[in-house]
Amino acid sequence: MAETNLPSGDRAKSMQQLALEIVNRLHNAGHAALFAGGCVRDMFLGQQPHDYDVATDASPDIVQSLFRRSLAVGAQFGVIEVLGKQPGVHVQVATFRSDGHYSDGRHPDSVKYGTAEEDAKRRDFTINGLFFDPIAHQFIDYVGGREDLEKKIVRAIGDPYQRIQEDKLRMLRAVRFVGRLGFQLEQATAEAIRSLHQEIKQVSVERITDELKKMLLHRTRAASIASLTELQLLPVLFPQFKHYDSLYPLLQALPESCSFTLAWAALLLDLHRKNDTETWPTRHELMQRYGRAFRLSLEEIQCVIYLVESLPLLFKAEELPWASLKPILAHKQRDDLLSLLRTAGIAWQWDATSYRYCEERLRVWSDETLEPDVLITGEDIAALGIPQGPVYKMLLGTVRDAQLNEEIHDRPEALALLQQLAGRIKG
Ligand code: ATP
Numbered sequence: 411m412a413e414t415n416l417p418s419g420d421r422a423k424s425m426q427q428l429a430l431e432i433v434n435r436l437h438n439a440g441h442a443a444l445f446a447g448g449c450v451r452d453m454f455l456g457q458q459p460h461d462y463d464v465a466t467d468a469s470p471d472i473v474q475s476l477f478r479r480s481l482a483v484g485a486q487f488g489v490i491e492v493l494g495k496q497p498g499v500h501v502q503v504a505t506f507r508s509d510g511h512y513s514d515g516r517h518p519d520s521v522k523y524g525t526a527e528e529d530a531k532r533r534d535f536t537i538n539g540l541f542f543d544p545i546a547h548q549f550i551d552y553v554g555g556r557e558d559l560e561k562k563i564v565r566a567i568g569d570p571y572q573r574i575q576e577d578k579l580r581m582l583r584a585v586r587f588v589g590r591l592g593f594q595l596e597q598a599t600a601e602a603i604r605s606l607h608q609e610i611k612q613v614s615v616e617r618i619t620d621e622l623k624k625m626l627l628h629r630t631r632a633a634s635i636a637s638l639t640e641l642q643l644l645p646v647l648f649p650q651f652k653h654y655d656s657l658y659p660l661l662q663a664l665p666e667s668c669s670f671t672l673a674w675a676a677l678l679l680d681l682h683r684k685n686d687t688e689t690w691p692t693r694h695e696l697m698q699r700y701g702r703a704f705r706l707s708l709e710e711i712q713c714v715i716y717l718v719e720s721l722p723l724l725f726k727a728e729e730l731p732w733a734s735l736k737p738i739l740a741h742k743q744r745d746d747l748l749s750l751l752r753t754a755g756i757a758w759q760w761d762a763t764s765y766r767y768c769e770e771r772l773r774v775w776s777d778e779t780l781e782p783d784v785l786i787t788g789e790d791i792a793a794l795g796i797p798q799g800p801v802y803k804m805l806l807g808t809v810r811d812a813q814l815n816e817e818i819h820d821r822p823e824a825l826a827l828l829q830q831l832a833g834r835i836k837g
Pocket residue numbers: 446447448449460463532533534535538539577579580583
């Protein structure tokens with residue numbers, strides 16, 4: 411998360427501390443207050459939660475009056491964010507509630523404050539429906555979450571069909587938890603998703619992209635993509651293709667920790683390759699189309715295009731002129747590109763010659779060698795009496811290539827080459 415200066419481990423500890431202080435203060439004011447949802451699941455699994463949620467019977471007004479440093483972030487849901495002293499440290503405190511009817515497949519039409527049990531039952535999966543009382547050191551389980559955590563099962567709370575019908579995003583959340591935790595999807599929940607898979611289109615693109623990003627950033631990305639395929643969600647999300655099977659090896663071979671754009675590039679590269687749509691749409695068009703469809707930033711789209719289009723150029727890196735290779739390796743995302751080359755090498759069993767060659771070149775070439783200052787400009791061409799025109803670009807390009815190929819090394823050599831080229835044009 412961008413807003414913090416603390417290392418993530420310290421931040422998590424500070425959040426835990428803040429969550430504990432909040433529970434104590436609410437408790438001392440006569441209210442029930444419990445850790446709720448994802449943080450309880452992670453604690454039960456012995457993992458460090460990355461954020462904490464507190465659920466309470468105190469109304470949002472009372473919560474705000476008890477914590478001066480707080481914001482009403484989800485006023486319509488009764489959610490108050492209490493801010494810690496360090497930047498990026500905050501805990502959401504939500505009043506126990508039950509959600510009303512969902513008429514749009516995305517949000518409840520209304521919410522009503524209620525009991526802890528109602529609050530547990532409005533949550534999505536049993537493993538996310540647990541509370542923990544940090545004062546009594548007790549788990550409180552109205553939904554069978556402990557048993558499912560022990561059995562490693564993701565199961566919707568209540569009737570799965572109805573719960574997914576209410577909020578279609580839960581389909582992607584289910585896949586994400588299955589992938590991330592290495593759990594099984596309970597059968598009736600899986601069947602509900604399979605029968606409602608087309609309706610994932612009702613969810614806003616931003617929420618879908620957010621879930622896909624979380625899946626792809628996690629080292630279990632290959633498993634998540636496999637369950638998206640198995641549940642027929644992937645073809646709805648990426649309708650361009652025909653074959654979605656076994657997208658496993660490439661994603662599996664990515665480094666555990668990798669950027670979103672690298673994983674996204676790998677996914678589309680693999681889909682494209684399996685479908686052999688070599689002629690239309692071009693890879694470039696596909697990257698743009700899906701980048702725009704999922705509202706990636708322009709920077710992300712450009713980065714993905716660089717990765718996907720540069721990769722085939724590197725297949726025979728050792729045969730590329732340096733004038734072509736250096737600009738590729740000078741790019742700020744070149745580490746991701748080399749990761750992709752290495753990953754493709756492992757997954758598709760290429761020999762690693764070109765990867766090793768690029769690595770060796772990067773050891774030898776400094777940044778200055780990769781992208782040296784230019785030796786001549788348009789003024790030097792004008793000084794030779796050549797009229798402005800497309801020829802300028804050609805001349806500058808030819809001299810630049812000679813410089814990157816290390817055929818010329820300094821300005822006098824560049825000017826000599828320019829004169830030679832100009833002589834040919836005039837002659
Ligand atoms: P993560 O570790 O990714 O944060 P999480 O389970 O904490 O996972 P959040 O999105 O932070 O997920 O939500 C906190 C809790 O709110 C969940 O554990 C769940 O109880 C509830 N919740 C979140 N989204 C939904 C939803 N779409 N439908 C029902 N309950 C939800």
